[in-house]
Amino acid sequence: MAYVAVKGGERAIDNAHAWLAEARRGDTSVAEIGTAQIAGQLGRAVDRVMTEGSLYDRELAALAIKQAQGDLIEAAFLLRAYRTTLPRFAHAAPVDTAAMQIRRRISAVYKDLPGGQVLGPTYDYTHRLLDFSLLGEAVPPPAPEAPAAAANMPRVTDILAHEGLIEADGAGGKEPGDITREPLSFPAERDVRLQSIARGDEGFLLALGYSTQRGWGGSHPFVGEIRAGDVSVEITPPELGFAIDIADVTLTECQMVTQFKGSKTVPPQFTRGYGLAFGHADRRAMAMALVDRAMRAEELGEEVTAPAQNVEFVLYHCDNIEATGFVEHLKLPHYVDFQSELETIRRMRAEAREDAA
Amino acid sequence: MNTGYNFAYLDEQTKRMVRRAILKAVAIPGHQVPFGSREMPLPYGWGTGGIQLTASIIGPDDVLKVIDQGADDTTNAVSIRRFFARTAGVAPTTRTGDASIIQTRHRIPEKPLREDQIIVYQVPQPEPLSRLEPSRAETRRMHALSEYGLMHVKLYEDITRFGHVAISYDYPVMVNHRYLMAPSPIPAFDNPKLHMMPALQLFGAGREKRIYAVPPWTDVRSLDFDDHPFRAARAPHSCGLCGATDGYLDEVVVDDRGGRLFVCSDTDHCETRRAAGHTGADALAAE
Numbered sequence: 001m002a003y004v005a006v007k008g009g010e011r012a013i014d015n016a017h018a019w020l021a022e023a024r025r026g027d028t029s030v031a032e033i034g035t036a037q038i039a040g041q042l043g044r045a046v047d048r049v050m051t052e053g054s055l056y057d058r059e060l061a062a063l064a065i066k067q068a069q070g071d072l073i074e075a076a077f078l079l080r081a082y083r084t085t086l087p088r089f090a091h092a093a094p095v096d097t098a099a100m101q102i103r104r105r106i107s108a109v110y111k112d113l114p115g116g117q118v119l120g121p122t123y124d125y126t127h128r129l130l131d132f133s134l135l136g137e138a139v140p141p142p143a144p145e146a147p148a149a150a151a152n153m154p155r156v157t158d159i160l161a162h163e164g165l166i167e168a169d170g171a172g173g174k175e176p177g178d179i180t181r182e183p184l185s186f187p188a189e190r191d192v193r194l195q196s197i198a199r200g201d202e203g204f205l206l207a208l209g210y211s212t213q214r215g216w217g218g219s220h221p222f223v224g225e226i227r228a229g230d231v232s233v234e235i236t237p238p239e240l241g242f243a244i245d246i247a248d249v250t251l252t253e254c255q256m257v258t259q260f261k262g263s264k265t266v267p268p269q270f271t272r273g274y275g276l277a278f279g280h281a282d283r284r285a286m287a288m289a290l291v292d293r294a295m296r297a298e299e300l301g302e303e304v305t306a307p308a309q310n311v312e313f314v315l316y317h318c319d320n321i322e323a324t325g326f327v328e329h330l331k332l333p334h335y336v337d338f339q340s341e342l343e344t345i346r347r348m349r350a351e352a353r354e355d356a357a
Numbered sequence: 358m359n360t361g362y363n364f365a366y367l368d369e370q371t372k373r374m375v376r377r378a379i380l381k382a383v384a385i386p387g388h389q390v391p392f393g394s395r396e397m398p399l400p401y402g403w404g405t406g407g408i409q410l411t412a413s414i415i416g417p418d419d420v421l422k423v424i425d426q427g428a429d430d431t432t433n434a435v436s437i438r439r440f441f442a443r444t445a446g447v448a449p450t451t452r453t454g455d456a457s458i459i460q461t462r463h464r465i466p467e468k469p470l471r472e473d474q475i476i477v478y479q480v481p482q483p484e485p486l487s488r489l490e491p492s493r494a495e496t497r498r499m500h501a502l503s504e505y506g507l508m509h510v511k512l513y514e515d516i517t518r519f520g521h522v523a524i525s526y527d528y529p530v531m532v533n534h535r536y537l538m539a540p541s542p543i544p545a546f547d548n549p550k551l552h553m554m555p556a557l558q559l560f561g562a563g564r565e566k567r568i569y570a571v572p573p574w575t576d577v578r579s580l581d582f583d584d585h586p587f588r589a590a591r592a593p594h595s596c597g598l599c600g601a602t603d604g605y606l607d608e609v610v611v612d613d614r615g616g617r618l619f620v621c622s623d624t625d626h627c628e629t630r631r632a633a634g635h636t637g638a639d640a641l642a643a644e
Contacts, residue, residue, distance in 0.1 A: 009435040077400070084396040085362065183391040183566035186494040312492055322564045325401030329481070332403065332433050336426045336463045336622055339608055340525035340544040343590050348519055 024069050038062035047250075047279025048072055052320060053079025054180070054199045056249050056278055073201075077321050084180070090235040093243060097253045098155050101230040104280070107156045108223040109257060115153035120228060121280070156225035157255045157272065166257065166270040186312055193295055193315060198276060200318030202284045208308040209290030217294045217306030221273065224257035228280050252277050254285035258293050263301050271300060365412040365445040371395055375413035375568070379559060382570035387532025388500070389483050394566040404437055405563025407460050407479035411441065414475065414559075415458060420448050422456035427464035427605065427622035434462070453625050463526075465547040467604045467626040470556035472573060478541040480562040483569060485529045485539040505537050508580065516585055525590065531578045532571055540577075546589045546605050551577040594619040597639030599630035 025032065039046055039062035049061040053076040061079060068074035104120025107113055119125075160166040176191040184192065197205060212218050230250050234243040256273035260266075273293025275285035294308035307313055317323065363369065371393075378392035397405040415421065421441055425434035429451040437460065438449050450456050453466040462479040470476060486496045489507045499505070508529055515523045522528075528545040532538045540551055541560060551558065551571060558571040571577060581587040592606045597618045604626050606619040618639055621627035631640075 009430045009432045010439075013432060013435060013439075077396075080396040081398040085366075085368070087368075180395075181393045183393060185391065312494060316493075321396065322401045325403060325405075326481070326564055327402075328400060329402030332462075333426050333431055334463070334542075335607055336544055336605070337526040337542050339592065339606070339622075340546065340590065342608065343592055344523060344525040347521075347590070348523070351520060 024067075033066060035059060035062040035066055038065050044280060045070070045072055047277070047281055048202060048284070049075045049079060051278040051281065051284065052076035052199050052201065053083065055079045055083040056247075073320050073324050077324070080321055090237065092246075093234045093236065095231045095233060095249070095251070097227065097231055097251065098153070098158070099231065100153070100227055100251070100253075101248075102153050102227060103230075103250075104228040104252075105153055105225065106223070106227075107225045109156065110159075113154075113156065113159065122282070124282075153227070155227075155255065157257070160224070160257065160270060164269070167260070167266075167272060169272070184315055187298075188311055188315060190292075190296070190299075193311060194274065194276075194292060196315045197288050197291055197318055200288075200314075201320035201323065202281075202287070204318050204320070204323075205287040205291050206283060208294070208314065209287035211306065212290050212294045212308045217297065217304075217309040219258040219271075219273070219290075219293050221256045221258045221290060221293065223286065224255040224272075226252065226254045226282055226285065228252040228282075250279050252279065252281045252285045254282070254289045256286070256289040256293055260300060271296070362444055364417075365415050365441065366398075367395065367409065367412045371409075372413040375409055378568045379410070379413070379570060382559070382568050383557070383572050385536075386571055386575050387530075387536030387538040387569060389567040389569045391566055392568050394563045397563065399436070399440065401564035402481060403433060404460070404462060404479040406561025406565075406568070407462070407477045407563075408437060408440065408561075409563060410477045410559050410561040410568065411458060411460050412445075414477075415441065415445055415447060417445070417447065419457045420450050420455055422450050422453065422459045422625075423461075424459065424464060424466070424623075425462040426607070427466070428624040430624065451625055452629075453623075463542050463544075464605070464622060465543055465550045467601075467621075467623045468629075469550075470554060472555040474556040476554075476556050476558050478543075478558065478560045480539065480541045480560045480565075480567075482527075483539055483560065483562040483565050483567040485527075485537050500536060503535065508537060512580060512582070516582070521585065521588070522581070528587075529580050531580060533575055533577075537580075538569065538571075538577075544591075544605055545579065545587075546591045548577075548579045548587070549589055553577075592619055595637060596621045596627060596630075597637045599627045599635045599640075600637040601626065601630055601635070 039058045042065065045065055046058055046061045049064055049072055050056050053061065060082065061075065064075035064078040065072065067078060102118055104122060105115060105118045107117065157166055170190055177189065177195065179192055179195045228251065230248045232245045233247045233249055234245055236243045254275035257270045258273055260269055260271040262268035271293065273289035275288030275292065277284045277288065291308055291314060295311050295314060297304050297309040304310060374393055378390045382388065382390045394406065394409065397408055399405060399408065421438065423429065423434045423438040425431040428434065441447055442449060453459065453468040456474065458475050458477060459466065460477040465476065484493065484496050486499060486508065489511060490496050490499065512522050524545065526544045527539055527542040528548050530538050530540050530548060530551060540548060553574055553576065555573050557573055560569045579587040592608060594606060595602045596604065596606060598620050601621055605622045607622045609618045609620060611618050
């Protein structure tokens with residue numbers, strides 16, 4: 001075989017893209033999937049892509065999922081690369097989750113509470129049996145509806161705070177950091193930590209949260225509350241001088257209530273772990289809350305021993321866009337470095353042979 | 358050229374931020390400057406740092422060369438060159454001498470660079486101490502104090518164990534007698550080119566969000582000991598195509614019976630030599 005200098009990278013790339021487009025479309029005798037179908041019927045995938053892609057836009061997230069053939073990390077990457085080009089015209093006011101239009105609200109620490117327990121559209125108590133009727137097409141019967149309640153749904157942490165049993169909510173006031181504009185630096189404050197894990201990989205957060213339950217930095221958590229529903233986003237344009245409502249977003253919020261033995265200056269009280277995600281995402285919000293609490297170990301005077309408590313470890317490795325890029329870059333050519341390794345190992349082996357002789 | 362995006366993709370505010378980081382990096386040679394790295398439409402680890410540097414310094418009159426492993430036609434080099442052709446419409450070249458900006462991964466061209474050129478390195482891991490100390494809070498402190506004993510111990514341990522330093526690429530260097538720097542995963546063979554280079558050298562690590570620089574005519578020393586001086590290694594052969602004995606060589610497997618062909622890793626170097634009439638031992642077989 002003669003050596004032919006590798007040429008034609010350009011054509012190879014074009015052809016690969018053409019093949020990819022064909023593979024993405026699949027069997028053309030089957031109807032093409034529409035982004036409205038993805039947005040409407042694969043909503044949990046859309047939620048995850050919006051959260052990890054840090055952009056609330058169901059249609060674009062659906063497009064990204066379609067373009068990525070359902071690879072959700074790839075879809076989140078597409079969304080991130082789009083969002084980074086968008087201009088910033090305003091900062092929203094903090095959303096008020098106490099005023100959420102509730103679709104789901106549960107607490108594990110009280111049997112009943114003002115506003116009641118609302119299961120909402122949850123998989124929690126489904127039996128995980130494949131529903132073969134979904135192989136066909138059917139319109140489900142309408143779900144029964146309760147009369148719209150103007151019920152007051154106070155946050156469980158506010159109920160606990162009323163009695164002074166839980167620490168005060170994190171101090172607001174100062175301008176929060178922005179991980180999309182400023183590189184991480186350490187020690188990282190809680191605003192920056194929460195931002196990072198809010199768009200961190202769900203699997204990574206889940207595993208880390210789970211590890212705290214198994215003794216790697218445990219904090220005896222209780223689900224104070226999980227609530228999901230719509231909140232309005234408000235901005236105050238300087239030329240108007242008052243707040244206007246620009247959008248509604250669906251959020252899932254989890255407040256973990258965890259033990260704290262107290263310190264020299266603070267009496268024993270419950271502490272908080274906080275999780276927030278776009279869409280319906282109990283698992284993600286709960287895992288995030290566990291990891292948030294674990295990363296507060298140092299601030300609360302606890303010994304830092306477990307991976308979930310190591311802020312640098314968690315923040316530098318939670319981003320799946322960064323992680324997938326760097327892991328997958330190993331498939332790029334490395335033959336120059338490998339060549340230098342070959343020369344080194346040959347030299348070492350030659351020296352070892354000489355020594356043995 | 359694609360419209361809809363700003364010239365060279367990044368918005369002007371972002372470019373300004375990157376340029377400020379570059380200026381700081383040039384002012385403190387070898388020091389890693391944190392910057393607000395953006396998500397790029399190419400994956401992290403595939404040159405996002407280098408792309409952001411190039412995007413921030415490139416103008417319509419620039420001539421761009423992009424290489425990966427020394428070659429202009431490797432797929433990722435093609436992809437990055439296309440990105441700039443699409444977003445900036447600049448003239449590409451494969452000739453080292455014609456380029457005003459050279460973006461590279463893993464190599465420095467064989468042809469010496471000039472004062473009117475800039476070389477942009479893609480850097481996967483900007484922290485030279487990362488394998489010895491995983492915490493960036495800690496390594497930052499070590500750089501601030503010039504506390505590099507850990508790296509000298511690592512080199513010393515290599516020598517006691519193997520008789521020589523066993524780092525063959527991304528070989529750590531001391532810049533301007535002050536900062537320990539990762540030269541990016543270039544083979545140690547390329548390290549001497551870093552020293553007193555007339556061209557400005559910029560290093561970009563997108564995922565790690567760091568920029569650093571070696572200004573023209575700066576002292577860059579590969580770490581070594583008086584009794585174990587630094588040695589740049591290459592395959593002990595000549596290029597099969599052009600006969601060059603001075604350049605870094607790739608080893609190409611030509612059959613399954615141990616047959617090997619050594620060829621220049623720098624494709625422009627090889628083509629220039631062949632155009633000038635130089636031939637190697639395997640040139641005929643390869644045609």
